Amino acid sequence: MNYTPHTFNIGTLDGISTKSVEEHLGLYQGYIKNFNAISELLSTYAKEDSEKHAHALSELIRRRSFEFDGMRLHELYFEQFEGGPSSWKAGGALEQQFAQEYSKPVYAIEMLKAIAKMRGPGWAILYWDPQAKQFLTGFVGEQHQGHFATLPIILALDVWEHTFLLDYGAQGKGKYIDAFFKNVNWSIVEKRFLELQ
Ligand SMILES: [Fe+2]
Numbered sequence: 218m219n220y221t222p223h224t225f226n227i228g229t230l231d232g233i234s235t236k237s238v239e240e241h242l243g244l245y246q247g248y249i250k251n252f253n254a255i256s257e258l259l260s261t262y263a264k265e266d267s268e269k270h271a272h273a274l275s276e277l278i279r280r281r282s283f284e285f286d287g288m289r290l291h292e293l294y295f296e297q298f299e300g301g302p303s304s305w306k307a308g309g310a311l312e313q314q315f316a317q318e319y320s321k322p323v324y325a326i327e328m329l330k331a332i333a334k335m336r337g338p339g340w341a342i343l344y345w346d347p348q349a350k351q352f353l354t355g356f357v358g359e360q361h362q363g364h365f366a367t368l369p370i371i372l373a374l375d376v377w378e379h380t381f382l383l384d385y386g387a388q389g390k391g392k393y394i395d396a397f398f399k400n401v402n403w404s405i406v407e408k409r410f411l412e413l414q
Contacts, residue, residue, distance in 0.1 A: 303402050
């Protein structure tokens with residue numbers, strides 16, 4: 218089955234240009250196109266003796282999870298801008314959990330900002346571990362290296378260079394990260410969290 222790109226209802230963002238968002242959406246669509254193309258090749262190989270295609274298979278299998286995670290992470294990322302910026306519910310479950318783990322909820326954002334500023338292309342991610350009932354924060358290299366297996370993602374912040382080069386230049390990662398948090402619709406992040414309780 219082929220995957221198809223989602224559409225996102227993203228208005229004008231503060232500090233992230235429409236052109237940058239449009240180009241970024243183009244990259245997102247590229248992940249889906251590549252995922253589908255690789256899957257098609259793999260399904261051809263699946264009907265033959267895999268041993269014959271061992272080298273090609275190993276490359277395609279590695280590439281495919283990169284493309285898939287690129288697709289899904291960008292869907293989480295763009296959804297966070299839908300509906301425009303809003304804060305989380307004051308006194309709500311998300312805020313309470315932040316307060317419990319970070320003393321001040323704003324420190325959760327500071328932690329994510331610090332992770333986002335790490336060097337290398339990747340993502341700063343906030344996960345929720347339903348088993349331990351706690352957040353885990355992490356840096357995912359590229360799209361797929363460093364995930365916590367099985368943990369659902371609450372917030373995904375893309376910090377590849379393509380997110381900030383156009384608006385802020387090569388040194389502009391920090392400004393972009395600040396802009397990202399100005400535009401997050403926390404009610405969407407909160408909904409992801411509440412659905413796991
Ligand atoms: Fe991206």
